[in-house]
Amino acid sequence: MAARRTARIIAAVNEKGGVGKTVTVINLGAGLSLKGKSVLIVDMDPQSNATKGLGVRQDGDRPSIYDVIKLPEPVSARSAIVNTGWEHLDLLPSHVDLSGLEVELVDEPGRENRLKEALAPVLPDYDFILVDTPPSLSVLTVNVLAFAREILVPCQTHPYAYGALDSLLETISIIKEGVNPHIRILGVVATLFDQRTKISKQVLDDLRSDKRLQGKVFDTVVRMNTTVAESAYYGKPVVFYRRSSPGAADYLFLTEEILK
């Protein structure tokens, strides 16, 4: 009998906003799907940028991740998952209602395990589950940290973005001692790299020599590329929107590194 597969669960986390979490999740997902891997993207951000960036419209009736993790009477994860229109690439869409969950779950025991419990039945359906998170340490992010096995840290090559790593490393060590002993850092990926500026290069050097990261910085450096932002506007991963762009090349390179 063939072994049942179980998904690698990777979450993009950085409490700082605008560092490329969503773009990384979408394009890594697209890159992996191009490699024939079966991928589910879970959009845990009420801003719903991953949902929009994959061209999925949120109409009123369609269940979302909110309906899957809410209490009481959640719906099944399978009933909320949609195909994006690209082969091997599914989405569990977000909804703005997700922002209310913090308050709604406040009295629920075990509330940090809602995502993990709700997605357990679909783990054998996928090779990869990639989770996008909001730029805050809310109950939503804690649910993601309780569920994920591997943390991918997109880090903008900008001095302020680098500072956010301190807080993230501390959060991960607290999570490891409590809700999720299996969690580990998969790696840091440098994003929004601007070749023209000295500071981009300096931050990249600092990341690569940071002892706390133990060399866990990907060789991939995602360059600043307007096609990336443009593709998001049109609801397509850049690797499908314009395969010849630098943005697509960088994310396909990251895909290879993660599959290695």
Ligand SMILES: Nc1ncnc2c1ncn2[C@@H]1O[C@H](COP(=O)(O)OP(=O)(O)OP(=O)(O)O)[C@@H](O)[C@H]1O
């Ligand atoms: N390599 C890139 N080149 C140019 N623009 C980019 C690149 N990566 C991301 N962007 C743009 O930068 C902005 C922030 O990226 P993104 O939304 O992925 O960040 P985020 O960390 O998910 O933000 P938030 O914390 O708000 O969710 C977006 O407008 C996105 O289109």
Ligand SMILES: [Mg+2]
């Ligand atoms: Mg985002």
